Every structure is written in structure tokens, then in C-alpha cells.
Amino acid sequence: MDSIIFDLDGTLWDSRETVVMAWNKAIEQNDKIDHTLTKQHLKETMGLQMHEIMQKLFPNLNAEMHTEIIQSCGEIEGEYISERGGVLYENLEDVLKALAEKYKLYIVSNCQEGYIEAFYEYHELEKYFEDFENPGRTGLSKGENIKLIMERNGLKDPVYVGDTAGDRKAAKDAGIPFVYAKYGFGEVEDYDYAIEKFDDLLEIF
Known part of the structure; x- marks a missing residue:
């Protein structure tokens, strides 16, 4: 193994507290949305791409409206995350x-x-990572990224x-082993390794 x-x-991390505040701020002016989002709503969408999340959260809106919401949520979310961050899992930086x-x-x-x-x-964790990718930048699936x-x-x-079945599929699509983070948001039945907490990576690798 040469990389993770x-x-x-x-x-x-778990950023739902910050993200749900940002998204509710973004949608509060939209008269076609009559409900407030919760952390549970976000948990149910983990592992999905943004267009899939929009379809799940706002099924009554069309694709054009979804695109507008994605843009406004993204702008406010970036500001909120930069100002508030999220909850890092225990001992994350030490393990990284x-x-x-x-x-x-x-x-x-x-x-x-x-x-x-x-x-x-x-x-301030960039120093531990060599590179990153996401569909917001490439338009590709997670496996392709x-x-x-x-x-x-x-x-x-x-x-x-x-931590999700989507992550497992992405690893399979890329042809590499999958480590299932059981403490996360999803349920996965098929995996190569599993960890109960982030520290467990040090025992596996």
C-alpha cells in the first residue's frame, strides 16, 4: 500500500451542524420551500452527489431550481464552514x-x-494531504474522481x-480496497476492512 x-x-468529520445552518439560510427566501432542514435530513443524503441530494430534499422543484439552490447553498456553506468548521473525529489530527x-x-x-x-x-489540516478532488470541480462520479x-x-x-455504500461502490469502481468507517453515517455490508473509530487505522496500517 502506498497511499490512503x-x-x-x-x-x-461531522459538519452537519454548520451545513444545516448554511442551507437553511440559503433556502429561507424561497417561497416554494415550506420546510426547514435538519441534521437528519443531511444524514439521509450522505454519499450522494449534489443533484441527487436536491432531488431527495426538494422533489417538488425542477432541475433549474435545484441548480439555483445548489449555487446559493454552496456560497453560504463555504462561508459558514470557513468561519465555524465542523466536528473532527477523535484524535483525527494525531492519526493523520x-x-x-x-x-x-x-x-x-x-x-x-x-x-x-x-x-x-x-x-489547518491541508499540510497532511497531497491532493483532493470532488464533483463540484470535475463533474465526475466519486469512483472516477x-x-x-x-x-x-x-x-x-x-x-x-x-462510511457509505456509495463510498464502497466508488472504491470498487476504482478497483481498490475499501475501509468501512463504522462510526460514520451509512450502513455497508461488503468491505475489505472496518474501523470502529478513526484511531483504528493505525492498527490496520
């Missing part, structure tokens, strides 16, 4: 520091452009760490 590629939400001494680390997340950068900015990271950085034997 991480999912972000539900794997490295130890792993980075042996392996190259990367992030591939189904998020909008600017989200991973905001994660880096608030928590994993392969893009592998090609761009010359990775020969990486693993992917994530």
Missing part, C-alpha cells in the same frame, strides 16, 4: 500526522467546489476510507 484516500463527511509519515494522503468527496478547501482552512487522483499522483496501491 479519504472520504470527508462521516469519515474525517502518524499516517502521513508512512503514506501519501488524499481526499475525494462528493461535495461542491470550495468545501474541502474550507475544511482545510478552518482546521478516485481514479483521477490515482492517475494524477501516480498511485499504484491505494485504499479508500469511507
Whole structure:
């Protein structure tokens, strides 16, 4: 193994408290949306791409309206994340520091452009990662973005760490082993390794 590629939400941190505030701020002026989002709403969409999230959260709106909401949510979300951050999982930085001494680390997340950068900015964790990718920047699926990271950085034997069935599928599509973060948001039945907490990565690798 030469590298570890991480999912972000539900794997490295929980940003739902901040994100739900940002998204509610973005949709409060829309007279076609008559409900407030909760952390549970966000949990149910983890692992999906933005257009899929819009279809799930706002099924009564058309694609054009979804695009407008994605843009407004993304702008406010970036500001909120940069100002407030999220909840890092226990001992996250210590584990990343130890792993980075042996392996190259990367992030591939189904998020909008600017989200991973905001994660880096608030928590000052960019120094542990070599590169990152997301569909907000490429328009590609998570599996395709994993392969893009592998090609761009010359990775020969990486693993992917994530917490949802979508993460498992992405790793399979990229042809690499999957580490299931059981403490995250999803339920996964098929995996190569599993961790109960982030520290467990040090025992596996």
C-alpha cells in the first residue's frame, strides 16, 4: 500500500451542524420551500452527489431550481464552514500526522467546489494531504474522481476510507480496497476492512 484516500463527511468529520445552518439560510427566501432542514435530513443524503441530494430534499422543484439552490447553498456553506468548521473525529489530527509519515494522503468527496478547501482552512489540516478532488470541480462520479487522483499522483496501491455504500461502490469502481468507517453515517455490508473509530487505522496500517 502506498497511499490512503479519504472520504470527508462521516469519515474525517461531522459538519452537519454548520451545513444545516448554511442551507437553511440559503433556502429561507424561497417561497416554494415550506420546510426547514435538519441534521437528519443531511444524514439521509450522505454519499450522494449534489443533484441527487436536491432531488431527495426538494422533489417538488425542477432541475433549474435545484441548480439555483445548489449555487446559493454552496456560497453560504463555504462561508459558514470557513468561519465555524465542523466536528473532527477523535484524535483525527494525531492519526493523520502518524499516517502521513508512512503514506501519501488524499481526499475525494462528493461535495461542491470550495468545501474541502474550507475544511482545510478552518482546521489547518491541508499540510497532511497531497491532493483532493470532488464533483463540484470535475463533474465526475466519486469512483472516477478516485481514479483521477490515482492517475494524477501516480498511485499504484491505494485504499479508500469511507462510511457509505456509495463510498464502497466508488472504491470498487476504482478497483481498490475499501475501509468501512463504522462510526460514520451509512450502513455497508461488503468491505475489505472496518474501523470502529478513526484511531483504528493505525492498527490496520
